[in-house]
Each structure stands twice: as C-alpha cells, then as structure tokens.
Amino acid sequence: MKDLRTASEISTYILLAVLLLVILPLGLDAYRLNIVSKYLALAFVAIGIVLTWGYGGILSLGQGIFFGIGGYLMAMFLKLEASAPELPDFMVWSSVEALPAWWVPYHSFAFTIVSILILPAVLSFIFSYAIFRKRVSGVYFAIVTLSLALTLATILTGAQGQTGGFNGITDFNTLMGIDIISDESKFVLYVIQVLMLFAVGALVSLMIRSRFGKVLIAIRDREDRVRFSGYDTAMFKAFAFMVAAVLSSIGGALYTLQVGLIAPSVVGVMSSVEMVIYAAVGGRLSVPGAIVGSLLVGFARSYLSEYFPESWLFFLGGLFIVVVMVIPNGLSDLVDRLLARIAALWPAARKAERSMAQ
Amino acid sequence: MLQVNALNVFYGESHTIRDVSLTVGAHEAVAVMGRNGMGKTTLFKAIIGMLPVRSGEIVLDGVALHNQPSYRRVAAGLAFVPQGRMVFPLLTVKENILTGTENNPQREVPAYIYDYFPVLGEMEKRKGGNLSGGQQQMLAIARALVAEPKVLVLDEPTEGIQPSIIKELARTLVALRRDRGISILVSEQVLSFALEVADRFLVIDRGRIVDEKRRDDAGIEDIREFLKV
Amino acid sequence: MIRITRRHLMQSTAAGAAAVMMPSVLRAQPKGVDGNSVRLGILHSLTGTFAIAEASMVDAEKLAIDEINAAGGVMGHKIVPYIEDGASEAPVFAEKAKVLLRRDNVAAIIGCYSSALRKAVLPAVNQAKGLLYYPTYYEGQEIDKRCLYTSQEVTQSVIAAVTWMAKEKGKKFFLIGSNYIYPVTCNKIAKPTIAKLGGTVVGEEYVPLGHTEFSSIINKIKAANPDCIYSTVVGGSNVAFFKQLRAAGLDGSKITLLSTVVSENEIEGIGRDNAVGYYACMGYFQSIDSPINKKFVKAIKDKYGANRVVGDPMQCGYNSVYLWKNAVEKAKSFAPDDVLKASAGLEIEAPEGTVRFDKENHHVWKKVRVGRALEDGQFEIVHETADLVQPDPFPKL
C-alpha cells in the first residue's frame, strides 16, 4: 500500500512535469500561462498545508500571513526600485516625508531574499512553539491564526503611509533592471517557479517519509503518547509549521512577481481559508495533490467566473462542501484507492490466467 | 429477560468480543468476571449502545435493541452505570440525577433515591465533578435508577472506591434488587463484592465467556484464582 | 442584473478556444473588430464588496451600447459587449483584464471602481497597448497614457464642495473618512482650501473600511461641535454612519453633512429616511432638469424597471461608451492609439451636460453640483458651478 502511494506520487509528479513544462507552455497563450503561475504561487502554500494539516493535524487559517510577508517584502523591494530615487508614490500621497526606517534595507535584493526566507521562519516558529507548548487544540489554533490574519490585514490597510493601505503596493515593472512585465520574462519566471515547486515538493515528500515525518504522524494521531515517550512534540509541530510558513512566504514573493501587486485582500481571512481548500481538494495527504488541487481550483475559479460571472460562487462554495463531505482526503486519495483496487485485481487476474492455461 | 446472543464487537480493528451469549432473568443478578483488558467494558458498552455491534443480538423482553441508539435502549428498560462513573461534572447532584428521568421527565428527585443514598440528598446542590469517587458512584447509580429500569447494568462499580464504601455499595445493590425487583448485570474483578451482589458468575477471557458458576457451586473460589493470574 | 445570453456564451467560448489554439501573430486584425461588429470589454465587480456599486454601472454601460447599436453602431460596427467579473479583487481584475485584452482582443475596456482595481488593470492595458475608460470619481494623482478618466477627480468635487459649505453653512469643519487613499487625499485637498476660506478644521477621523460602529466617532463630533461635516466614508459603513448619526440626533436639520461619495444608488441602501437633509457633491444628479437627462433616466427605467435610480458613477459609465464611440468616429479608427489621440479635447453632450476631455491630462472638464437629499431619495440641486471645472489630477497644494 505504501509503495503504491509512493508510486502514485511519483507518477503524479511526472504527469505534472509534462503538463506544466510541456503541455501548458505550448498550449496556452502567454497571459494564460501567467494566470497558471498565479495558481502555482498558491501551490507553495498548499504544500505547506499538506505538511502541517495533513501530516501534523495542525490547521492554520492564517497562511495568508506568511504569504503576505513574502509578498510584501518582495513588493517593497520592487517598489523601491521602481520609484528610486523618489519616495514610493503612496507615501507621497499619505504625506510621509521620509522613507520609514524599516523600509531602508529593502533597497538590497540580497537582504530582501534573506528576509523572505528568515522572517517568516523566525516569526512562525516563535509563535507556534509558544502556542503548541500550551497544548492548544486544533480548533483554537485555527481560530487564533484566523484572528492573526485579520489583524495583519487590518494593520496593512490601516497603516497606509507605510504599506499602501487598502490598495496595497502596485506599479512596478522591473527586477534589478530587468523588465518583468514582458511575456518573455514572465515565461522565464514561470519555468523557474515550476522548478522551484518541484524541488520544494520533493523536499517535503522526503520530509514526510523521514523519521521526522513519522513522528509528526504519530503526534497527529496520539500526541500524548508521543509526548510520554519523551519527545518534545511542540518542537516537531512548530518545525512543521515553520516549514509551511517559509513555503507560503516563497509563494507570496513569487505571487507578487507574477501578478504585479500585493494587497491586504490577498493576505486576509478569505484568501487564507481558500488556501486550505486547495490542499483539501488535491488531498491533504499528498504533496503533488496539493499542486493539482491549486491548479484545479484556480482553473475552476477562472473559467467558472468567466462563463458564470453571477453564480460561480455557488460552485466554489459547493466545492468546499462536496470535497469535505464526500472525499475528505481529496482527489489523490480517490486515485490511490482506484489504483489499489486495480493493483488488487492484477495478481488475481494473472492467477486466473494461469489457471486457465493449466 | 435480557438476552445477548452470539455478540461480536470490534474495538477499532481488533475483534474484542467474540460470540458472547448471556441471559439475565427477571430479578436475577449476574456478574461478568474478568481481568483488565478481557473485554468487560467493551461488552457492556455494546450492550448499552456506546459501541456498535458487528453481529449478534441484544433482546430485552422480546424487543430487539442491537440496532437502536442508546437512548432507545434506556427507554426500553436498560440503565447503565459506566466504568469511571462519568457523572456530568458541571451539573449539580440534583441535575445529574434528573438527567436520568428522560422516560418520565420530573422536576424533583424521587424521595426513595435519597432514602438509598442520603449523602446525595445532603449534597444536592454540589457540582458532580466535586464529589469523591464513592459519592460519584452513588450518583451514577442514582442517575441510572431514576430511569426505572428493568435491568441495571453496572461496569466495574468498585474500581477506585474505598473498601468501606464498597461494602455500602453492595448492601445498597442487594436492597435495590429486593425492594424494587430489578435485575442486575455487573462486571467485576473483585470476587468478594460480586459474591455479595450476584447469583450467577460468568467468566470472560479474551473476549469469550469461558466458564459459568452459581454462588453455591463447588469451585466458586477457583474464579478468585483465575482473576489473579 | 446581467444575464449572459447563450449566444454570448457560445461566442466567447468559441473565441476562447480559438485564442488558445492560435498563436497571437495570426490574430493581427484591427483590434476588436470582426466583420461588422466590434468588441468592447466591460470589467466590473459582479460579486464581492464593490458589486453594490459596479453592478448598476454595468447596466448603464449596456444601455449605452444598446442605444448605439440601435442607431447603427460605431462606424457601422455593432458593439458586442464582453463582460467579465472582477469579483472586487485586484488580482482577479488583473487576470480578467488580460483575458479581455488578449483572448477577446477588445477594442477598449470600460471598467474598474476603486483605485486598487484600476492600478491592477493598468499594467495589463499598457502591455497589450489597449485602452481603459475609468468611470469612477477618484483621488487623482495619476495620468496613465492608456487610461481615460471620465468622472471627476478629487479637486473637482472637493474644492467645490468645501467652498460651498464654507460660504453657505459655516466655517468649522469636521473631516471624516474611511481609511484609504481616496478620503486621505480628499482631506489633504480640503484642508488648505478650508484654511484659504478662513475656516478651521476641528477634527479629522478615519474609520476602518467596513466599520459599522460609529458611536465613539459621533461623540467626538458632538464634542467638537462643528458647523459642517465633510464625509468620505464609503460603502456599507455609510449606511451605519448615517443611521447612527440620525439616531444620535444629528439629522440634516441640525448639522450640515456633505459627502463626495454618496450618489442616488447609495441612498437606496442607506435608506431614504436616513439620508434626508444631508448633502452630496457630484458631477451628476438624476434630478438634473434637461431633455437629454430625462431621456437617459427614462431609458434606464424602461430597461431595468421603474424603481431604478441613477447615480453619478452609472452616468459616467454610460458617458464612457459615448466618449469612446465619438472618439472612434473622430479618429475613423478603432485602434486605441488613434482613439486616445482623438480624445484630446473631445466634447460630448451627456446627461450631466457638456463633458470635455482636457487636451493633455486625460481627465474631463465638467460641471460640479451640490445636492440636498430629499425624502424620495432624489437630490435637490442647491448649487452648480457656473463653468466647466478644470481637472487637475496633480494639484499644487
């Protein structure tokens, strides 16, 4: 059964690679491919959710926070580059006279990249370790993270002069002098993004299969028992949460690059919850499933809203309900079960053949 | 009166109760004896409906109960005193007892309850969670009793209770059976207690009934040896 | 509400399929034109927060398209509207703009509501060398070379509004707005204007977007005891603000409140009773007494029901279609660059009166009016600027 899952995961990766690196680039217009890359940015978050929720039993409804951190940090760099040597335009309108101190280091690309990786890691680890030490249950954790997402969105909207407020940060066209609007550079970005996604996915798949992953699963199923065996379970959970946070942050940074804007609405409650559904649709126990889920929900959103602009929310809402009620472990589980059934048939079929021959 | 026929119960993946059959007659008291982990609690939970039955029957006075939810079984005449008492910790003593009167909702505790358990009368307004273990056990029995059951089912009533209280408990159960004419099905590890309360003893081992004795049978003390091993 | 016809659905599906199959080079025909029809993109929120305002803008834009088609179209081409839902979210607007420009290859887009949405759309418009008509009042601070702004920018309404209040109602001002760029910019312009008029500002408050609890703010207003309240509270908050203001005893008879964001459409949600006696400053009111406006209002009611009311953004959306049509006809071309060139100085007679594009800055010259809300949800026009007001998107303060 386990081998089967590994096999089905690997084959999903291969299929995804063919789809993302061959079929879509050849079959889609550049602007459509750009839309795909938007979903793929969200797939980073979904992979993190598979790790924390699927394997750690920790449901965070605040992944938008880390997505937002990555997105905003990247946007700060791009905006500074776009407006240098002037102040960013929204600061001028909000009567901010000098660049706030915490913006200053983001003139440096290296610093930006490092903080996209380090800042969410530090914040998420400290926060979640403290919470998990208190043995806060799943439901509470979900609501606390939801409140945090709301808090962050409120701060971002409120502190207009420093964050661009409700409009967020927009209007940047270059990265280190390279035009990022043109189809060519978007394509290059897309390829980089797909490769990063596979790298990250493989890494998380390996983590899940490592000793760390086994302990994490044990914690999910019987935390007290693992604790009694002398493990610091809070540490394990916080580590998983930290990995997910860093993945979200990377996703956010790529999102900003691809979409060309970041705003509080991308960070807030709505989008944080939606990110969970990406993982749920694909299967909360499958890393490539998370990518598939992000793509599917993204496509559904785009196409349904194009053709049923007035009723597509019915579909999106219905999708949440159906997935959770009917296939709680998502599409990948459905596929696995199907494969298992076929595999079960296989030796039986061969045996039958042999007996016929005799 | 109560008949259990060829019952099979799974606890998770493990087949915990295997083809168990037993009967409890009118006014009869039956004890199921066995060590920890032999399936007593699983059997009793299945009888009251807290665990699903894989196969077999539970019939009370000709009414099949094995597919019914717990509250229907209570309405049909079973009442349950679980292992660990499970009183409602945040309800007062009085409220705890009243939860048992679903068959015949009442606003006051029937007087006979406090006759049997005077201590509960004194503590009427205390929270269930604040009582001692023995008091909680009495409360759990009182709660089951007000349902006016035909068969009272008690799962390990002596577990974690002081010896003096155990004696009192035994006396009360004997009196209840005599005065109110109810049948009793009890699971036990303590033979002395069981000998005071029950007439018939079933021995359960790894999910099967392996032996049956009456109180006056020779070799009744063998059960004690069996429980020790 | 809009119903997507089956025909439209099939068309756009077919177009979508074609767009997917065909490399973009093969589609190099005049932008948006196929045979004797021309595609016009309409990009507003049909769902989400802004659907409240934008859904009716779509209605007005569709009316203009129907009228133009009935009169023979644009240079003989029937306009086919391509409607997309931006769902009130900037990233979705950006995505849908790309769909309209690159799959549907529309000749121009009319759309967007808040500035965040416009700013999300503009990079796509510029990249595809398209054209955006932006029909909502906004804070200025922008002249995009591929965007035409058909409503009032902030100086046009704020200066007129504040000047009128200071002259007619008193010189002690309280400024209140939702916490985002539009109100902040409005107040930034209002303050020096008030000072110039010899007035004082006794309070400036911003509430979070979507805020519904105004009692502390109302107490602050009471403590400051101003003559005039200038409000830039937007959206659902307005409903709560007006209701609670009235309930607290500060109705239109006791205090002067003027908003630059409340049109007839918002009044329906606020409740006519709650808005009575308060003022609004807009380019357009439904009550404007002119033949062309009466015809416009009647057409809306005939098409969408007698209960419909018309507000400023609807009318600006409607005007945008005509501004585009006239520019196309002046340029004798659907090419966005030609249309942009032809738009400089272009003038039309709209329901609000004469509207004329500035020769340089892509904004319109227009009259601005102050109206007082009546019990029937309409505004009685109490003041109207004598001349067209010059747009000044980058004012020197």
Add this chain to the structure above:
Amino acid sequence: MGIDIIIMQAFSGLSLFTILLLMALGLAIVFGLMGVINMAHGELMALGAYVTYLVALFFERNLPSLMGIYIFFAIFCAFAATFVFGYVLERSFIRFFYNRPLDTLLATWGLSLVLQQFYRSTFGAQEVSVPLASWLSGAWEPVAGIQLPLNRMFIIGLTMVVGLCVYLMLFKSRWGLRVRAVTQNRPMSAAVGINTDRVDALTFAVGSGLAGIAGSVFTMLGSTNPGTGQLYIVDSFIVVVFGGVSSLLGTALSAFAIAESQTAIEYFATGTVAKVTILLFVIVMLYFRPQGLFAPKVRGA
C-alpha cells in the same frame, strides 16, 4: 472632555457590549456548547436581516398602519426562519461532522459562500435598507447635551430580555438540562436516555435562531448586503473564544471587556488602532489562558 461626553461614551460602550453579546450568544451555544464551528453563522445573521427586510416590505405594502410595530414581528419571523433553517441544516449537514471539527469549519465556510451568493442572486448586490419606526429614531435627551439614541436603548433592552431567556432556558428548563448534559458528555448522555440527536438539532436551531435575532436587530444600526455576515463572524468568534468556550457568563464578560476597551480606545485613538489593539490583546490573553478568560473551574471528567 465634558461629563456629557463621558456619559455618552459609557453609553456607547454599553451599547456595543449588547451588540457583541447578541452577536456572540448564538455562537456561544453552537460553538461553545456543541463544539460545532459554524463559519456560516454570519450568514445566518444576514438571513435574519433579510427576513426583517421582507417583513418591513410586507408591512409597508399591506399594513402601513402597523409600521410602528413591525419590528417585533420582524424579530419573531427572523428567529423563526433561522431556527427552522438551522434545524434543517443540522439534520442534513452538520450532524455528519460531529467528530471532525476542522472539516466542519471548511464545509460551513463553503456553505457561507453558497448563502452569500444566494442572497446576491435573490436580493441583489445592493445594500437593502430597513425603515426605522419613528418611535425608535432620534435620541432621548435626559439633560441638555446628552443624547442617548433610542434604537440603541431598544437594543440594550432587547439583549437583556434575550439574554435572560437564554439563561432561563439553559438553566431552568428540561431542554437546558439535556443540552448541558450532552455538552459535557455526549455518549453518556445517550446512555442515561437523552435523545442526543434531537437535542443536537434543537440546540443548533436555537443557536441559529439567536443569530437571526441579532441580524434582525442590526438592521437598525447598519447595512444589509450579501456580505454582511462576514463582518460579524470573526468578531463573534473572538468574543466566544476570549470568554472561554462553554461558559455563557464568560461570553457576556468577554463581550463587556471588549466593548468597553474598544469604545475607549476608539475615542482617544482611531478605529484601526482600537481594532488591532483588541485583536492582539485577545491573542496574547489566549496564550496565557488558552481555555479562555472565564473558563469554569471544574474541569471535564
């Protein structure tokens, strides 16, 4: 700052307290007592608001002479409609999720999207407005300079009545006894004879009905649009969680604490600062007391 302003501020705090309490009561029952995380709770409030709107329309057209008292009918209808909806919802949907709290959260989130779209398709995207009876508009002026809005006084009174009813039902009625028993130990409740299925459905329905009342009442203060529910849901959760799940008294105290601090901060700083301060404070408090500020002393068995 004059004494008049202090009094009016205190009144504002009291008013916000009753609003938060009304908002959170239904959730305190559904989430606090039953442990069901219903993310569509806000949409149930919106349902109450829309029912109120429909009742107002009906009175305006058919019984204009009774417009003054329509609000009482509206509140009743809002309660009835959400009660029935809640009952059906529990039987057909929620009950499949009792052992999967996190899944409930997602499924009900989906439900909330569906409901929002339903409202949008039925009532349109625009705000709808509900007229306020004349005896509820304006303010009571006990002394010159102090105005206490009548509609807020009405809401304060109504909340007290609703709160009292909930208290009586929970602590003095048979139904309340069953609910509290089921809350503490579901399988044991069934084993003492309580029909837990019916208790669950009724409890959920009552919680939903309370949301309906809240929604109905809020039409006096704010606006109703398809997204209205989203405004309330997070605040409601925060009040309930902060107060300590499974303690109604905690819910009330937490609503009071949040309301008073929010109005005070709002007066001296800005709305945004107030909101962020409260949110952060609640999160920090929850870190130190994860079971909530006012969790009952006796711990579950």
